[in-house]
Amino acid sequence: MHRGRAFRPFTARGRGVIAAILLTFALFSAISVFVTISATGRSQHRASVVEVAARQRMLAERYVQEVLLARAGAQADPSYTASVLASSAGALLDGGTAPGVNGDDDETKLSAASGTVVRRQLKQERRLVADLTATGNALLAGRPVTTIPLTAHERVTIVDPVERLRVLAALTANVSLNAARTIAIRADANISNLITLQVALGIAGLLMSLLLAFALIAATRRQTAHFRSLVTSSTDLVLVFGSGGCRYVSQSVTRMLDRPEKDMLGDGFGRCVHPDDRVQVNAAAAHGEPHQIVFRLLDKFEEWRHLEANVTNLQHDRRVQGVVLNARDITERIELEEELTHQAFHDGLTGLANRALFRDRLDQSLARSERSRETLAVLLVDLDGFKQVNDGLGHDAGDQLLQQVAKRFADVIRPSDTLARLGGDEFALLLEGANESGALVIAQRLLECLSKPVNIADRLLALGTSIGIVLHPGGPGESEDLIRHADLAMYEAKGAGRGRYEVFHHDMAREFGELLGLEHELRQGLEQGEFSVHYQPEIDLDTQTIVGVEALVRWNSPTRGDVPPIRFIPIAESTGLIMPLGEFVLAEACRQTAEWCREGLLPDPFVTWVNLSGKQLSHGGIGELVQDALEAEGLPPSLLGLEVTETAIVVEGPAGDRARAALEDLHDRGVRIAIDDFGTGFSSLGHLRRFPVDMIKVDRSFVQGVEHDTKDAAITANLTSLAHALGLTAIAEGIETEGQLASVRELGCDLAQGYLFGRPMPAEKMTGLLADDADSPSAERQRASA
Amino acid sequence: MTEGDFHIKAPKRVSSSDVRLLVHNRGPDAHELIVLRARNSHLPLRPDGTTVDEEALERATVGILESGAPGSVRQLLLHLPPGRYVLICNMSGHFLGGMHTELVVQ
Numbered sequence: 090m091h092r093g094r095a096f097r098p099f100t101a102r103g104r105g106v107i108a109a110i111l112l113t114f115a116l117f118s119a120i121s122v123f124v125t126i127s128a129t130g131r132s133q134h135r136a137s138v139v140e141v142a143a144r145q146r147m148l149a150e151r152y153v154q155e156v157l158l159a160r161a162g163a164q165a166d167p168s169y170t171a172s173v174l175a176s177s178a179g180a181l182l183d184g185g186t187a188p189g190v191n192g193d194d195d196e197t198k199l200s201a202a203s204g205t206v207v208r209r210q211l212k213q214e215r216r217l218v219a220d221l222t223a224t225g226n227a228l229l230a231g232r233p234v235t236t237i238p239l240t241a242h243e244r245v246t247i248v249d250p251v252e253r254l255r256v257l258a259a260l261t262a263n264v265s266l267n268a269a270r271t272i273a274i275r276a277d278a279n280i281s282n283l284i285t286l287q288v289a290l291g292i293a294g295l296l297m298s299l300l301l302a303f304a305l306i307a308a309t310r311r312q313t314a315h316f317r318s319l320v321t322s323s324t325d326l327v328l329v330f331g332s333g334g335c336r337y338v339s340q341s342v343t344r345m346l347d348r349p350e351k352d353m354l355g356d357g358f359g360r361c362v363h364p365d366d367r368v369q370v371n372a373a374a375a376h377g378e379p380h381q382i383v384f385r386l387l388d389k390f391e392e393w394r395h396l397e398a399n400v401t402n403l404q405h406d407r408r409v410q411g412v413v414l415n416a417r418d419i420t421e422r423i424e425l426e427e428e429l430t431h432q433a434f435h436d437g438l439t440g441l442a443n444r445a446l447f448r449d450r451l452d453q454s455l456a457r458s459e460r461s462r463e464t465l466a467v468l469l470v471d472l473d474g475f476k477q478v479n480d481g482l483g484h485d486a487g488d489q490l491l492q493q494v495a496k497r498f499a500d501v502i503r504p505s506d507t508l509a510r511l512g513g514d515e516f517a518l519l520l521e522g523a524n525e526s527g528a529l530v531i532a533q534r535l536l537e538c539l540s541k542p543v544n545i546a547d548r549l550l551a552l553g554t555s556i557g558i559v560l561h562p563g564g565p566g567e568s569e570d571l572i573r574h575a576d577l578a579m580y581e582a583k584g585a586g587r588g589r590y591e592v593f594h595h596d597m598a599r600e601f602g603e604l605l606g607l608e609h610e611l612r613q614g615l616e617q618g619e620f621s622v623h624y625q626p627e628i629d630l631d632t633q634t635i636v637g638v639e640a641l642v643r644w645n646s647p648t649r650g651d652v653p654p655i656r657f658i659p660i661a662e663s664t665g666l667i668m669p670l671g672e673f674v675l676a677e678a679c680r681q682t683a684e685w686c687r688e689g690l691l692p693d694p695f696v697t698w699v700n701l702s703g704k705q706l707s708h709g710g711i712g713e714l715v716q717d718a719l720e721a722e723g724l725p726p727s728l729l730g731l732e733v734t735e736t737a738i739v740v741e742g743p744a745g746d747r748a749r750a751a752l753e754d755l756h757d758r759g760v761r762i763a764i765d766d767f768g769t770g771f772s773s774l775g776h777l778r779r780f781p782v783d784m785i786k787v788d789r790s791f792v793q794g795v796e797h798d799t800k801d802a803a804i805t806a807n808l809t810s811l812a813h814a815l816g817l818t819a820i821a822e823g824i825e826t827e828g829q830l831a832s833v834r835e836l837g838c839d840l841a842q843g844y845l846f847g848r849p850m851p852a853e854k855m856t857g858l859l860a861d862d863a864d865s866p867s868a869e870r871q872r873a874s875a
Numbered sequence: 876m877t878e879g880d881f882h883i884k885a886p887k888r889v890s891s892s893d894v895r896l897l898v899h900n901r902g903p904d905a906h907e908l909i910v911l912r913a914r915n916s917h918l919p920l921r922p923d924g925t926t927v928d929e930e931a932l933e934r935a936t937v938g939i940l941e942s943g944a945p946g947s948v949r950q951l952l953l954h955l956p957p958g959r960y961v962l963i964c965n966m967s968g969h970f971l972g973g974m975h976t977e978l979v980v981q
Contacts, residue, residue, distance in 0.1 A: 206945050209903030213880055243881045244973025252924055259925035259968030260881070267905045271944070 106305040110298050117294035121287055128283040135276040137197050141177055141187045142269035145214065146262035148174045148190070149221060153258040156225040157251065167229070171222040174261075178215040181268070182208065204275060210268040216241035217261040224254050326396065326418065330374035331411040334358060345418055347389035361386045363393060377402025377412045383419070395423040436510040438488055439495035447509035447517050451568040454521050455561070462563035466528035468518040469575040470498070470535060473553040473587040475514035478545070480703075481739050486545045493543050494552070501534040517572070525560050525592065532556045532590040553588035555579055560592065608660050610646060615669055620644050622677040623849035626858065627698070627820060627842045630834050635862050637696040637730065639842065640678035641849045642670060662704060671705045675718050679729065681852050683722035690859040691728070696761050698730040703737040707744040712751035715760060726759030730783070734765050738780055749780065756781035763820075767808060777815060785812045787838065789823025795836070796828040806836045813837065876962075878906040878943075881972035883962055888979045894953045896938075902945025906964045906974065910938035910953060913961040916975045925968045942966065955980045 148170055155167035173188050180187040184201035202208050220239050227234045227250070234250040243260055247253045320327055321340045329337035335358035343350050346361065353361065362370050366384035373382050380400050385393040398416035403409035434446035442450065454465050472494060479487035491514065498516060502508055507519040518535075520528055535556060542549035557579025559571050578593035585591065614620060624638040644652045661667040682697040705711055719726055731752070738749060756762050763784040764777075787808050794801035805821070812819035821833040824843030833841055847858065876885035879901040900906050909927075911918070912935045919928045929936065937960070938953045957980050964974035 206902065209945065213903045241880060245971060246973075247971060255924055256968045256971045259923075260972050263967045263969070264880075264904045270905075 106301055106308060110301045110305070113294060113297045113301065117290050117297075121290050124283065124286055124290075128279065131279060132276060134200070135272060135279070138181065138199060138202075139269050139273050139276070141197055141199065142181055142211075142265055142272055144190065145174060145177055145181075145218075145265035146269075148177070149218070149258045149261040149265065152221065152225060153254055156228060156254060159229055167225055171218075171225065174218045175215075175222065178211065178218045182211040182215055202272075204271075207268060207271050207275070210264055210271060213241055214261065214264045214268055217243070217257065217264060221254070221257040221261050224250070224257055228254055324417070326398075326414075326416040328358075328398075328414040328416065329409065329411045330414070335374075336411055345388070345394060346386060363387070373398070373400045373414065374412050377404070382414075393420075394418055395420045439492055439510050441495055441499070441516075442507055442509035444509065444511045444517075447507060447511065447519065448568055448572075450507045451519055451571065454519060455566045455568055455571075457521075458561060458563050459565045463522055464524050464563045465561045466520040466523040466525075466531075467559050467561070467571045467575045468520070468528065468532055468535070468590075469511075469557040469572070469579040470516040470518065471555050471557075471579050471583065472514035473555055473583070474550075475552070477736060478550060478552075480736060480745075482546055482548070489545050490543055490550065490552070493545070494539065497538040498535060501538050502531060506531075517575070528558050528560060529590070529592075532558055536588065536590065555582040555587050556590035557582055558590055558592045604660065607652075607657060608664055608666075610648065611644075611657055611660055611664075611666055614644055614646060615666060615673075619646055620670065620673060621851065622674055622681065623851055624681075624697075624855040625842060625849040626847045626855070627696075627840050628846045630830075630838060630841055634692055635859065636692065636694055636840060637698060638855060639698045639700075639732070639849075640674055640681075641700075642674050643849070662702060665704070667702050667704050668708060671700075671702060672714060675699050675715065676721070679718040679722045679724050682728050683724045685856065685859060686724065686728065688856075690856065690863055692859075692863065695728060696730040697728060698732050698761075698763060700732045700765065701737070703734060706733065706737050706748035706752075709744065709747055709751075711748065712754050715755055716758075719760075726755070727761070730761035730763055731755070732763045732765040732786065735767060738764070753781050756783075766822075777811075782815075782817055784818040784820055784840075786842075787819060787821050787833075789843075792821045792823045792829060792833060792843075793825075795821075795832045796826070802832065802836065805833065805838070809837045877901050878908065878964060878974070880904050881964075881969055881974045883908075883964065883974050883976045885962055885976050885978060887977065888981060889955075890981050892955050892957065892980060894955050894980065896940075896951040896953065898940055898943065898949045898951065900943045900945055900947050900949075904969075905942045905944050905966070906969065907942045907966055908938075908940040908949075908951065909936060909963050909965055910951070910955075910978075911935045911961045911963065912937055912958060914959050916961050916963075916977060918961065918963070918970070918975075920971075923967075925971060927963060927965050927970050929965060957981055 152167055152170045152174060155165040155170055158165035159167055170190075173190055176185075177187040179185060180197075180199045182202055184199055187197040187199055189196050202211050220237070220241055220243070223237050224234050227237050234253050235248055239245065241260070243257070245253055245256055247256060323339070324341055325339075326342045326345065327337070327339040328335060328342060334355045335353055338350055338353045338358075342353060346353070348361070351357070359367060359371070363385035366382075369379065369382050370384050373379060377400055381398070382400060383395065383397050385395055388394055395418070396416040397419045398414040401413045401415070403411060403413055434443055434449070435441065436443045451467065457463065458465055472490075475487065475490065478490055491510070495508075495510060495516070498508055498518075502518060503520075505521060509517045509519075511517050518531065520531060523531070536554060539552050539554055542551045544550075557575040557577065559575040559578060561571060574593040574597070577597040578591045581597055582589050582591040621643050623641050623643050625641060626635045627637040627639065628634070629636045642654060644654075644657055646652050658667070661670050678697050678699045682691075685691050701711065715729070715731070718724075719729060733752070738752070739745070752762055761783045762781060763786055764782055765786050766788045767785040785808065787805055791801045791805045791808070795805050796802075809819040818839045819837070820840035820842060821829075821838040822842050824830050824833065824841045824845045826845065829843070830841060830845055850858070876883065876896060877899045878884075880903055885896075896908070896910075898908050909929065911932055913932075919931050920926065921928045937955060938951050940949050940951050943949050960978040960980065962976050962978055963970050
């Protein structure tokens with residue numbers, strides 16, 4: 090498997106080569122010293138050998154003289170010389186100790202001779218010494234010397250014993266001399282070899298060192314080129330500062346700024362730095378501190394680039410003698426951070442501050458207020474009717490409306506005030522330093538700025554706002570409390586008729602606590618079966634008979650007693666409890682109607698009407714829910730009617746389409762559909778014409794004035810005519826007096842419903858009424874009135 | 876021809892007057908070779924009694940090979956008129972030790 094060469098830092102490689110050079114020198118020097126010491130030792134030994142070998146010649150001649158002297162009767166001891174000769178010859182050949190001669194020199198330790206020629210010569214010498222001393226001994230003993238056997242292959246024919254002795258001594262001396270020469274020549278050869286070896290070692294060491302030096306130079310060049318390439322091609326920015334300003338900028342700097350290098354060098358660099366950053370950049374360039382800086386540089390296109398730099402002081406490094414900035418371009422990161430920060434604290438639709446930023450500003454403002462006792466005010470602004478626009482005209486129209494409203498609000502506040510959109514159609518305004526009168530002035534301006542209709546999708550929409558105001562008198566305070574109190578005040582304004590403002594007072598807080606308790610009990614009530622269904626009769630104005638009932642939910646709380654629907658229905662709507670509650674009403678109404686049907690109490694026609702909230706419709710699944718309820722009780726669909734509001738059937742989008750389709754399907758199966766509170770919503774004739782409606786219910790607000798108010802009478806008459814023109818039945822709600830009954834009958838209403846005929850009543854009572862009606866239809870109205 | 880301790884082995888007769896002597900020293904000692912025109916091996920000695928008096932025989936000397944180490948092979952080219960010659964090694968004691976031989980050139 091191929092493995093790529095790992096990058097080795099310059100220092101490691103350079104040190105390796107230098108170490109190799111030093112090791113080579115050390116190795117070769119050690120070898121040289123060892124060889125020299127060894128050779129010197131051998132030379133000393135050889136000198137001793139040569140000396141002993143050369144001494145044999147002298148000893149051979151001395152031996153002859155001493156034999157002659159002894160023969161002549163003089164004081165001489167040739168036997169000693171003979172023994173020295175023999176011992177030395179043996180030591181030269183086989184190693185051992187060569188004795189000294191009469192104390193003239195020391196004993197000499199010799200090793201065995203090496204080399205074929207020398208050993209043959211020394212063997213010959215030993216034989217000749219033996220022949221010489223044997224001849225000498227015979228001469229001194231007076232024995233004939235010619236009988237002495239010669240062992241060295243000499244063929245001496247001389248018979249004179251003295252001459253014979255001299256010849257043998259000459260042969261001994263000669264071979265000893267030649268052996269000494271041979272040894273000396275070998276020593277010379279060894280010295281030559283030593284010199285040759287030393288020279289070879291020197292040359293080899295030199296060549297090796299040169300090779301390593303070249304390798305070091307090549308490695309240095311490669312590394313230098315490598316780092317130069319890294320610095321010049323890197324996206325990291327390198328700048329070096331010295332006494333004269335900027336001394337070096339890498340290519341990445343000039344590339345990033347699109348400026349020539351000369352513009353950046355010297356004092357030119359300072360002109361490219363953002364004025365606010367010059368102090369810290371100059372400090373870093375002069376002293377190497379701080380070690381990390383973020384600064385801006387101006388590029389060729391007059392745009393600021395953000396740089397983050399590590400500062401390294403290399404003024405004492407003789408190779409740099411300056412301060413080095415290793416920087417990188419963080420412009421995109423900074424811009425992204427700014428964008429994210431803006432997004433995190435601003436509303437994307439209106440560009441106003443969002444809830445988080447508003448809370449932050451409010452917290453800061455409260456902190457200042459705690460120190461300075463300065464007053465402040467918070468206004469919560471909720472648009473009246475925004476939901477109808479959003480549901481009726483779609484979310485795009487709702488978004489446009491919010492944008493225009495935000496612009497109008499922004500135009501009437503002070504620049505120092507914080508205007509925020511908290512979500513949906515809810516806005517908030519923080520007024521620092523404002524007292525009550527100042528806050529009321531601003532609130533009034535906000536109300537007035539929406540007095541002119543807003544043009545959305547070529548429609549002029551008249552909007553109102555409800556404003557809750559909370560005043561902080563200065564000192565410590567909690568932002569959460571202020572917002573909650575402003576919220577309560579805003580709901581108070583909504584409840585008081587909309588299009589107005591309310592200033593928070595502490596009674597509101599108590600009411601708020603009441604609402605929370607109610608929600609909790611509502612949940613419990615659902616679980617524990619505290620709800621029941623009451624029925625209010627609907628009367629045919631021609632026959633005076635009951636033709637239907639409206640099923641109405643009632644809550645009998647063990648702690649609160651009977652709680653009016655107007656009190657708990659909005660809470661059920663806002664908490665989602667309307668779903669199980671509506672399901673309960675539908676099931677119970679179907680069950681009761683089926684029971685009446687089985688008992689034969691129902692006239693023909695008869696419809697039990699059940700109210701569907703907008704949330705039930707938009708939640709989906711209403712078709713299945715109704716179908717299941719009918720099938721569970723075996724109730725014919727024609728006996729069930731569903732009341733929906735105008736707003737619920739004009740909702741845009743997939744949820745609205747789904748709800749309409751479900752209602753159309755149910756209508757096809759025989760279920761009746763009525764539009765509740767007709768005349769107060771946004772439904773158009775187009776919707777009414779296309780939608781499968783059987784009946785419209787004229788809102789009680791028109792019916793109540795129908796007797797005396799010509800406008801209400803005209804509206805009721807028109808609504809009734811409209812219903813008839815579309816082939817629908819019209820029913821008047823809220824009939825309480827005979828006068829109202831007479832008026833609606835005169836205006837053409839088909840049916841009527843109200844306290845005049847009967848209040849909503851429990852099922853048992855309604856059962857009795859139906860039974861009576863079945864027995865005597867004409868007497869019903871009178872019984873109900875009673 | 877060969878030399879050794881202490882003898883010279885060479886042909887006794889040669890027919891050509893141009894003689895090439897190839898001398899192989901078989902040792903163990905070093906040896907030289909002197910060619911003298913002489914009737915026999917009875918040659919005069921120096922006063923030391925161990926070497927031939929080469930000065931006295933200078934006129935008779937026809938060729939000399941200096942001392943050769945054991946194992947060496949040397950060559951001596953001679954133009955020898957017909958006659959009797961003696962070949963000797965005159966290193967100290969060698970002649971008297973037996974290193975001489977006679978050569979007849981025909």
